[in-house]
Amino acid sequence: MSRLVIVSNRVALPGEGAQRSGGLVTALVDALHQAGGLWFGSSGKLAETPSAPNVLEADGVTYATVDLTRADHDGYYSGLSNAALWPLFHYRLDLVNFTRRDFAAYLRVNARLADTLAPLLKPNDVVWVHDYHLIPMADELRRVGARQRIGFFLHTPFPSLGVLATLPHYIELLKSLCAYDLVGFQTIEDLTAFHDAVVRRAGGKVSADGSIRAFDRDLRSGVFPIGVDPDAIANMAARAVKSRTTRRLQGSLRGRQLIIGVDRLDYSKGLEHRFKAFASFLESYPVQRDHVRLLQIATATRSDVPEYRALRQRLGALAGDIAGRYAQLDWAPIQYLNRSFSQQSLAGFFRISRVALVTPLRDGMNLVAKEYVAAQSPEDPGVLVLSPFAGAAYELDAALIANPYDPDAVAEALQKALLMPTEERRQRWQAMMQILRRHSITAWRESFLRVLNG
Structure with a gap:
């Protein structure tokens, strides 16, 4: 050999x-x-x-x-x-x-x-x-x-x-x-x-x-x-959902639906567009206010590069603006974290999230999309909202595909994902899992x- x-x-x-x-x-x-x-x-x-x-x-x-x-x-x-x-x-x-x-x-x-x-x-x-x-x-x-x-x-x-x-x-x-x-x-x-x-x-x-x-x-x-290794991620998520970190996040939701984004802090990930699309969602569908939360984890990277420092500042300002416009006394619409979590913690977060927002402006593959799908509960899976400019979109066509340059399209996809019946969510998830297992x-x-x- x-x-x-x-x-x-x-x-x-x-x-x-x-x-x-x-x-x-x-x-x-x-x-x-x-x-x-x-x-x-x-x-x-x-x-x-x-x-x-x-x-x-x-x-x-x-x-x-x-x-x-x-x-x-x-x-x-x-x-x-x-x-x-x-x-x-x-x-x-x-x-x-x-x-x-x-x-x-x-x-x-x-x-x-x-x-x-x-x-x-x-x-x-x-x-x-x-x-x-x-x-x-x-x-x-x-x-x-x-x-x-x-x-x-x-x-x-x-x-x-x-x-x-x-x-x-x-x-x-x-x-x-x-x-x-x-x-x-x-x-x-x-x-x-x-x-x-x-x-x-x-x-x-x-x-x-x-x-x-x-x-x-x-x-x-x-x-x-x-x-990815879908079965390993699924097993990890099933264990992680019982962990103290995941239970703490679950408890903080107080019955609200969680929308999650996990990315490196990079301009290719479309985070500014994502925040603006989420604001458009809250504006277009006011009934969803106080019923959802966006958790955006953006791990800082290349902090010595001026463009990345400026991006971090702009995102912080955007998150603050969205909170200022839509937050209530007992509800914050967006939680923006510049820190990393272990693979196991992320698997637990994915498991309890109703929707994942994976909306890069351009990405080779984006394994977060695949990890999110693999982490879902077969009985009650969440919905993947995916940019057509991620390589994963070539395989995961059962996701809801939304153009990140069109904030209204992303807002519509979020609303559809949150209202999607259980059976349709299962069918979409099963189709994507077959692909993940074949292309592991x-x-x-x-x-x-x-x-x-x-």
């Missing part, structure tokens, strides 16, 4: 990864255990000068991490990756901040990571690279002589050509992607956008089976929608590696 090597921007070390990243980390670690693999990436720590990799062996898995210098971190991670690629891939051209210095750091760090990884590789290894931070990784590994099969999976959306072409040096990124043996995407829309760019701007050829010929390379491409996190991992190894 070939050894699996996973390469990601950050490595989930034993004891810290499962809490932070949930099912994705569990699935990858399971694969590493099966193949006796290696997980390689940056440590998240800063050093004065580049250093040798820090290696840890645990339960048959090797973890190798590299410390970055402040200049490398600022240019590669905060700069090109998150100030240029992240907003670009999420269609926020107004927030793209590209500099040649950052692009040079991005290439330099990928080259350094490849130089460090190459001596750790074995001839029969299969290398699986993850996400936009590491697009040049295969190119750099080929440069130092790596001949192993190398696959790449993009967790974010891949933008249409008109958006992609606004990025200077985008042809270089296309060429780097074509250095892989397999490139995987979340949705057919992402795959089609990649094919379009390869054909129209790189003179490549794409076959019906997803095979590509471009930049004197042959590679494969495909759609591999990432999933394990199926995602196995299908990608099967094609990469084929």
Whole structure:
């Protein structure tokens, strides 16, 4: 059996990864255990000068991490990756901040990571690279002589050509992607956008089976929608609903219906639009006032980035405005929390929520949508209100699909969800659970590696 090597921007070390990243980390670690693999990436720590990799062996898995210098971190991670690629891939051209210095750091760090990884590789290894931070990784590994099969999976959306072409040096990124043996995407829309760019701007050829010929390379491409472990989440939710934290939340509702949103504090999640849509809902359906509460959990992230600090301030002001307009002496319409909760607590919160609002402006997949469905009670499931711009909408079409740019449409979907009969809720939930079981996190991992190894 070939050894699996996973390469990601950050490595989930034993004891810290499962809490932070949930099912994705569990699935990858399971694969590493099966193949006796290696997980390689940056440590998240800063050093004065580049250093040798820090290696840890645990339960048959090797973890190798590299410390970055402040200049490398600022240019590669905060700069090109998150100030240029992240907003670009999420269609926020107004927030793209590209500099040649950052692009040079991005290439330099990928080259350094490849130089460090190459001596750790074995001839029969299969290398699986993850996400936009590491697009040049295969190119750099080929440069130092790596001949192993190398696959790449993009967790974010891949933008249409008109958006992609606004990025200077985008042809270089296309060429780097074509250095892989397999490139995987979340949705057919992402795959089609990649094919379009390869054909129209790189003179490549794409076959019906997803095979590509471009930049004197042959590679494969495909759609591999990432999933969750629905049965594990269901069991966790059934236990969590009895926990002190969930019972405390349940008691605070005093018989009211709970609408829940759980997101990282990021402009791609559409939280400002969501708050405005909720205000529209309260305005359009006054009978629902004092009968519902929106609990929005928005975990703070990238607090050193000005755009994120400004977003947090705007959301706080919006939440305050909604409370000021609609709250009563014994009822607050919105509860807005900038803190994180454990996976188990969230599963309990999902279980007692009548509606989940998952309305990103653009999202690669959005696993919260799938986790919410999996956490529901089969006898009395809640309703998922889902943006068509989340990758999950391609699979979970039994959800109520609502455009986040249309606050009235989201308000109507909320009203429909709250009034939906039990039998219809069950039918929609059962249809979505069938999909979650068929496209689980394990199926995602196995299908990608099967094609990469084929």
